[in-house]
Amino acid sequence: MNEHKNVGLLKTALVIYVVVVMVYGVLYYLVPDYLVKLSGGASVFPGWLRWSGGVLIGLGVGAILVISKPKNQGIFVTTIALGCLLVGLAMVYTWINLEEGSNLWFTAMPAVLTLLMSALLWWARYAAKDILYPKE
Numbered sequence: 001m002n003e004h005k006n007v008g009l010l011k012t013a014l015v016i017y018v019v020v021v022m023v024y025g026v027l028y029y030l031v032p033d034y035l036v037k038l039s040g041g042a043s044v045f046p047g048w049l050r051w052s053g054g055v056l057i058g059l060g061v062g063a064i065l066v067i068s069k070p071k072n073q074g075i076f077v078t079t080i081a082l083g084c085l086l087v088g089l090a091m092v093y094t095w096i097n098l099e100e101g102s103n104l105w106f107t108a109m110p111a112v113l114t115l116l117m118s119a120l121l122w123w124a125r126y127a128a129k130d131i132l133y134p135k136e
Contacts, residue, residue, distance in 0.1 A: 006124075006127040006128040006130070006131065007070060007128055007131055009123070009124045009127050009128065010070055010077070010124040010125070010127065010128040010131070010132075011067050011070070012124070013117075013120045013121050013123075013124035014063045014064075014066055014067045014077075014121075014124075015067065016117060016120065017060075017063050017080060017084075017117055017121065018060045018063045018064055018067070020113065020114075020117060021056045021057070021059050021060040021063070022056070022057065022060040024053070024056055024110075025053045025054070025055075025056030025057035025059075025060055026053065026057065027053065028049050028050065028052050028053030028056065029050055029053025029054055029056075029057060030053070032046040032048075032049035032050050032053065033046045035049070036049070038103070038106065039102060039103055039106040039107075040101050040102045040103040040106065041099060041101075041102050042099070059080060059083070062076060062080075063076075063080065070128065070131050070132060071131055071132075071134060072132070072133075072134065073132055074125065074129070074132030074133040077121060077124070077125045077128075077132055078125060080121060081118055081121035081122045081125055082118075084114045084115070084117045084118035084121060085114075085115070085118040085122075087110075087114045088111055088112075088113075088114035088115035088117075088118055089115075091107055091110050091111030091114060092111045092115070094107050094111075095107045095108055095111050
């Protein structure tokens with residue numbers, strides 16, 4: 001019963017992750033120039049951001065696959081938890097050194113969101129370690 005609860009926490013964390021990365025991924029893939037304008041940042045060639053949208057969509061699809069079969073998927077969960085932590089820290093750094101004219105909320109919101117997602121993923125990873133890293 002406890003094992004099922006731990007998988008439930010993991011799946012909940014992964015569903016939240018999927019929603020966030022798919023939204024950002026699709027937006028960066030399809031309309032990166034709109035997001036740059038919305039942020040108030042300096043204009044940048046959309047192709048420089050479009051590739052990151054593709055990576056986010058790919059990570060979202062990977063997380064969907066882990067939701068369906070979480071056994072032995074600890075490496076993937078660790079990777080996305082670490083990715084969220086690094087993105088969150090980068091966004092906090094950007095938030096502290098905010099470019100003049102940039103919208104604060106456009107930096108603060110993803111900073112807080114990715115740090116919270118990272119914490120949730122690390123927690124879920126620890127709780128589901130017997131499923132993610134089963135002892136054979």
